[in-house]
Amino acid sequence: MATIKDVAAVAGVSFTTVSHVVNNSRPVSADVRAKVELAIRELNYVPSAVARSLKARSTATVGLLVPNGTNPYFAELARGVEDACAAKGYCVFFCNSDDDPGKQQSYLRVLREKRIDGLIVASAGDDAVLARALSDASEPIVVVDRNIEGLNADLVQIDHERGAWLATRHLLKLGHVRIGCITGPVTTAVSAMRVHGFLRALAQRGIEIAEGAIVESDFTGAGGYQAAQRLFDTVRPTGIFAGNDMMGIGALRAAAERGIAVPTDCSIIGFDDIELGHYTYPSLSTVGRSVRALGEMAAHTLIERISGIAKAAGTPMRRRVVAPRLLARESTGPWSGAAGETSLAAA
Known part of the structure; x- marks a missing residue:
């Protein structure tokens, strides 16, 4: 795999000049930029995301941790999160804990090692352990669907x-x-x-x-x-x-x-x-309510917190509780034999 030094050698410039071209961090002449861009295409050079994130102190990634990826609810939630994040230039790491608190803890460690910019989490239970694991997190956190007692984080959920x-x-x-x-x-x-x-x-x-x-x-x-x-x-x-x-x-x-x-x-x-x-x-x-819309709301809440993290670090955490609505379809209808029934006692 080609490195930044390989690009510099082919273009006949220093590797710092290549860095300035890739990151648009300093003005470079049109002639030099053309040489560097040609070398990048010839070598199929891919800039290191790790190196760029260290410089920018941002990975442009967020984590999404759900308890059951096979449940259509969480699939739709993930789609809403992904759509909203993509629109703002963020990628999403999707992790499924299978309702296993131990697996949940392992994924949390992996996500934090990846230096994600923020985390959206739906609890898989054992909230006390999860709250302790997240209590010292430096990245913003949004809890969705299930509140986590003991954790001071933004919340998005249905009533x-x-x-x-x-x-x-x-x-x-x-x-x-x-x-x-x-x-x-x-x-x-x-x-x-x-x-x-x-x-x-x-x-x-x-x-x-x-x-x-x-x-x-x-x-x-x-x-x-x-x-x-x-x-x-x-x-x-x-x-x-x-x-x-x-x-x-x-x-x-x-x-x-x-x-x-x-x-x-x-x-x-x-x-x-x-x-x-x-x-x-x-x-x-x-x-x-629309599950995808809830995912979008969770993502917007997180991105707002990420974009203003220094300014908003001391602001109160928000609780966004969405009012549900009734959607009466074909599976419910009137009961003609209800007269005289007064309890749920077995017939």
């Missing part, structure tokens, strides 16, 4: 509690009172907030939750499928609130296998508004 309340209220307005809930891991703050919103909507209607009406899963389609099977075996709900769209899609599959018509026999609503929900059959009702 999880209100979204779950909206979804459950939608089912109640359609006449459903025997409603099951498929939640993500109970150890995550996101799951806790969404379950709280579900329970709040029921409490406002005076509906008591019965044992077995809330089933824990893992935010995956397979998990939603298995959880829905349990609900159909016990509670036999006329409505299901799934804690994310992937679990809602799994619930649609479980209903179809049992010959349970959606929404005639059971309405199903998810959370997140991932693009895939538009194309299920029936299309999945959901609550949320």
